[in-house]
Amino acid sequence: MKAAEPKRQRLTQAGRRTRERIIETAAELMFHRGVAGTSIPDIQAAAEVSASQIYHYFGDKQGLVLAVIDHQTDAKLAQQRPLLDSLDSIEALREWCDRAADRQDAAGCEGGCEIGSLASELADSDESARTGLAGAFDRWEEPIRSGLARMQARGELKESADTAALATALLAAIQGGMLLSQVRRSTTAYRQAVSTVIDHIESHLVR
Amino acid sequence: MKAAEPKRQRLTQAGRRTRERIIETAAELMFHRGVAGTSIPDIQAAAEVSASQIYHYFGDKQGLVLAVIDHQTDAKLAQQRPLLDSLDSIEALREWCDRAADRQDAAGCEGGCEIGSLASELADSDESARTGLAGAFDRWEEPIRSGLARMQARGELKESADTAALATALLAAIQGGMLLSQVRRSTTAYRQAVSTVIDHIESHLVR
Numbered sequence: 387m388k389a390a391e392p393k394r395q396r397l398t399q400a401g402r403r404t405r406e407r408i409i410e411t412a413a414e415l416m417f418h419r420g421v422a423g424t425s426i427p428d429i430q431a432a433a434e435v436s437a438s439q440i441y442h443y444f445g446d447k448q449g450l451v452l453a454v455i456d457h458q459t460d461a462k463l464a465q466q467r468p469l470l471d472s473l474d475s476i477e478a479l480r481e482w483c484d485r486a487a488d489r490q491d492a493a494g495c496e497g498g499c500e501i502g503s504l505a506s507e508l509a510d511s512d513e514s515a516r517t518g519l520a521g522a523f524d525r526w527e528e529p530i531r532s533g534l535a536r537m538q539a540r541g542e543l544k545e546s547a548d549t550a551a552l553a554t555a556l557l558a559a560i561q562g563g564m565l566l567s568q569v570r571r572s573t574t575a576y577r578q579a580v581s582t583v584i585d586h587i588e589s590h591l592v593r
Numbered sequence: 594m595k596a597a598e599p600k601r602q603r604l605t606q607a608g609r610r611t612r613e614r615i616i617e618t619a620a621e622l623m624f625h626r627g628v629a630g631t632s633i634p635d636i637q638a639a640a641e642v643s644a645s646q647i648y649h650y651f652g653d654k655q656g657l658v659l660a661v662i663d664h665q666t667d668a669k670l671a672q673q674r675p676l677l678d679s680l681d682s683i684e685a686l687r688e689w690c691d692r693a694a695d696r697q698d699a700a701g702c703e704g705g706c707e708i709g710s711l712a713s714e715l716a717d718s719d720e721s722a723r724t725g726l727a728g729a730f731d732r733w734e735e736p737i738r739s740g741l742a743r744m745q746a747r748g749e750l751k752e753s754a755d756t757a758a759l760a761t762a763l764l765a766a767i768q769g770g771m772l773l774s775q776v777r778r779s780t781t782a783y784r785q786a787v788s789t790v791i792d793h794i795e796s797h798l799v800r
Contacts, residue, residue, distance in 0.1 A: 418717075420627070420629055420714065422627055422629050422630050423629050496716075496717050497717060498713060498716060498717070502713065502772060503713050505772055505775070505776050506705060506709065506710050506713035506714070506772060507627065507713070507714065509703075509705060509772075509775045509776050510625075510703050510704060510705070510775070516778075519776045520776050520777050520778075523773060523776060523777070548785075551785040551788075551789065552789060554773065554781070554782050554785045554786060555766065555785050555786045555788075555789035555790070557769070557773065557782075558765075558766055558769030558770040558773055558782060558783075558786030559762065559765055559766060559769055559786070559790075560769065561768070561769035561772050561773065562764070562765030562766055562767065562768035562769030562772070562786075563765040563769070565709060565712055565713060565765075565768050565769070565772075566761065566764065566765055566768065568712070568716045568717070569716050569723060569726050569727050569730060570727050570730070571723075571727075574761070575761050575764075575765060576765075578755075578758040578761045578762050578765075579761060579762045579765030579769075581758075581762075582758065582759060582762035582790055582793055583762070583766075583789055583790070583793075585793060586789055586790075586792060586796070589793070589796055
């Protein structure tokens with residue numbers, strides 16, 4: 387479920403565009419400076435809107451943060467489609483993770499994960515953000531879980547494999563691997579972390 | 594290697610105590626509020642020292658952050674000893690990770706990882722902190738890697754097992770698992786993430 391589902395339908399087209407511009411600007415600033423390091427005046431100036439427009443659309447900074455979480459999650463999942471929706475083979479899992487590693491390499495391993503960074507900063511200080519981020523991770527984990535479940539339903543993965551646990555383990559490897567790669571400025575850790583989990587999934591294949 | 598190795602030897606005992614009090618206070622504040630959310634005046638007030646004392650011992654906030662990274666790493670590794678130095682069996686790996694999960698449960702899954710949080714906040718904004726944190730993760734990974742290497746040297750782990758890669762994968766599972774557990778307020782993700790990697794290590798045992 388998305389964290390912020392406001393009265394979007396009732397906005398005019400111009401209103402929707404303004405709202406989107408505020409969210410995109412805030413997301414960009416928060417990604418680079420952190421949420422604490424991004425003030426409403428910063429967002430106003432960068433998005434060229436008034437404070438009252440921000441408060442009109444989002445109520446307060448916390449409301450804007452929820453919209454940023456949804457925006458970053460939508461963008462993250464969109465970036466990974468259509469592969470994300472066909473994670474029902476070992477080859478697809480490997481290709482999906484390789485592409486993510488290649489993107490990190492292309493970025494010089496800077497930036498880290500947009501969602502993971504928000505999670506690390508906000509999980510203990512903003513309860514509504516925490517539940518929004520839990521929803522974001524659920525939305526990310528779901529296509530992994532359902533891909534593995536399809537492999538199991540087709541008899542390719544052993545009945546004894548806990549597909550939900552394996553999906554969580556892969557998401558954790560992605561998150562931990564990205565953090566180590568960001569700190570080490572090399573995708574080796576990311577590649578080793580996700581490969582280990584995918585190798586383990588492969589060991590559950592019915593031969 | 595530690596990030597901050599200043600002229601510690603030349604300090605008097607009273608000086609060392611003051612320096613330690615500043616570091617402990619800064620570490621505590623930065624853990625709860627983030628580095629950006631912790632000012633030198635905040636640290637002054639909480640540690641009951643003057644700004645000039647802080648600048649005397651650490652040069653600037655960046656120098657203090659390096660000392661905090663070392664302090665948190667020392668504390669993290671000390672907390673995990675002596676188990677951390679005997680990770681040369683599947684049972685020891687499981688017990689070590691179970692204890693960490695139990696500590697997270699006891700804390701209501703709040704707080705996250707002291708080192709991971711610093712890494713997420715600082716990796717892109719402070720190059721000296723990034724290299725300090727890379728060193729911190731290396732110090733944490735080393736006893737995992739050397740435990741696995743001892744298993745392999747004794748012929749318990751297959752020659753084909755890449756012990757360095759498996760150690761990195763386990764550290765990534767710990768980091769990613771802790772983040773997911775913090776956001777979900779449940780250690781299930783952590784337990785599943787580390788179990789998956791340890792199960793995979795177990796699959797490399799010589800039977």
